[in-house]
Amino acid sequence: MVVENKATVSFIRILKEDLSIMRIKPNDGPVPDFKAGQFVTLAHMNPTEGKMVRRAYSIASNPEQKKFFELLIRWVRKPLPGRLTTQLFNKKEGEEISWIKPTGIFTINDKMADGSPDNRRLVLIGGGTGLAPFISYTLHLKAINSKREIVVLHGASYVDELSYRELLTDLEEESLDKGKDNWNFRYRASISRPQESFNRSWGGQKGRVESFLRPKPGRDISPLEELVGEKITTENTSFYVCGWQGTVDGVLDYLVPKGFVTDRQKRSDGNYDVKFESYG
Numbered sequence: 001m002v003v004e005n006k007a008t009v010s011f012i013r014i015l016k017e018d019l020s021i022m023r024i025k026p027n028d029g030p031v032p033d034f035k036a037g038q039f040v041t042l043a044h045m046n047p048t049e050g051k052m053v054r055r056a057y058s059i060a061s062n063p064e065q066k067k068f069f070e071l072l073i074r075w076v077r078k079p080l081p082g083r084l085t086t087q088l089f090n091k092k093e094g095e096e097i098s099w100i101k102p103t104g105i106f107t108i109n110d111k112m113a114d115g116s117p118d119n120r121r122l123v124l125i126g127g128g129t130g131l132a133p134f135i136s137y138t139l140h141l142k143a144i145n146s147k148r149e150i151v152v153l154h155g156a157s158y159v160d161e162l163s164y165r166e167l168l169t170d171l172e173e174e175s176l177d178k179g180k181d182n183w184n185f186r187y188r189a190s191i192s193r194p195q196e197s198f199n200r201s202w203g204g205q206k207g208r209v210e211s212f213l214r215p216k217p218g219r220d221i222s223p224l225e226e227l228v229g230e231k232i233t234t235e236n237t238s239f240y241v242c243g244w245q246g247t248v249d250g251v252l253d254y255l256v257p258k259g260f261v262t263d264r265q266k267r268s269d270g271n272y273d274v275k276f277e278s279y280g
């Protein structure tokens, strides 16, 4: 039976009219155990339908942090206002929301099929709010003192949608300060509507986030390979992708011809190189 719990909205940070970071604090004790990459289900009575509406939200906070769930939420406005997000964006700090315990399989693979550690570089590709699970991955890997190389690539339409930019930039600075042997982290973002005047100050990567994988005209190596300083292969890199299905497809279109396989089509030895979760 599905058990609905109560939580209190403890913090709201409006990034823009339709994009927010929200923290919800369980009313009856600490955040339960979960794995980085899982989602929590929020539930709210929809007054017009007279029934509960339940929706999944990737948890951006890490499992070691037990005070609240942090979520990155887009208010769905078109073609019709989303049933739950419209209610969530009307919530005020201190108000209650129902939640169902975390679940999901979009978690970090830390072992190869034979049980040996998977030490490959982690390339985490998030489109829009698809960044949320990778904030959880990153904070979790930091909390357990992981030495794996982590590259976060985030794609957004507008510069003010680069949620967590400050945190991720600081984590890269920390990697530079402490050295890669201690914390091996890099973050790059791409803006997909660079021609719009709001984005005129953007000097970084342009195009959708999957453009990090494709060599620019006249180059042999991709921006990602330039960043990590070597050719990307199935031996040295594993990929995690969260976003629109078009983002997942754009990444797979590039990786599959190079021999990368997903967890849904493992090799005969049980190994795989790419995991994804799409918005459908």
Ligand SMILES: Cc1cc2nc3c(=O)[nH]c(=O)nc-3n(C[C@H](O)[C@H](O)[C@H](O)COP(=O)(O)OP(=O)(O)OC[C@H]3O[C@@H](n4cnc5c(N)ncnc54)[C@H](O)[C@@H]3O)c2cc1C
Residues within 6 Å of the ligand: 039, 053, 055, 056, 057, 058, 059, 071, 072, 073, 074, 075, 076, 077, 078, 079, 080, 081, 082, 083, 084, 085, 086, 104, 129, 130, 132, 277, 279
């Ligand atoms: C595993 C998972 C993780 C997720 N994580 C996140 C996350 O971290 N952040 C996040 O923001 N979202 C996340 N989502 C999406 C989230 O679960 C919801 O789907 C989303 O917030 C929209 O919910 P809603 O009730 O507001 O919209 P809905 O009411 O369900 O509407 C969804 C879409 O359908 C359209 N629609 C609804 N009714 C009609 C109609 N009658 N005719 C035509 N169109 C219609 C709406 O306009 C909208 O575009 C996740 C989803 C999954 C499966």
Ligand SMILES: NC(=O)c1ccc[n+]([C@@H]2O[C@H](COP(=O)([O-])OP(=O)(O)OC[C@H]3O[C@@H](n4cnc5c(N)ncnc54)[C@H](OP(=O)(O)O)[C@@H]3O)[C@@H](O)[C@H]2O)c1
Residues within 6 Å of the ligand: 058, 074, 076, 127, 128, 129, 130, 155, 156, 157, 161, 191, 192, 193, 208, 209, 242, 243, 244, 245, 246, 247, 250, 277, 278, 279, 280
């Ligand atoms: N795990 C999940 O299922 C999950 C997680 C988070 C969010 N969601 C849901 O996804 C919806 C919107 O997400 P968002 O607001 O985060 O995304 P968004 O901000 O609209 O888009 C993010 C990036 O993806 C690009 N993009 C848009 N459509 C694409 C496509 N078809 N193929 C490839 N790239 C595409 C955008 O490029 P352009 O500038 O060119 O449009 C932009 O660079 C919301 O309804 C949210 O609730 C689901």
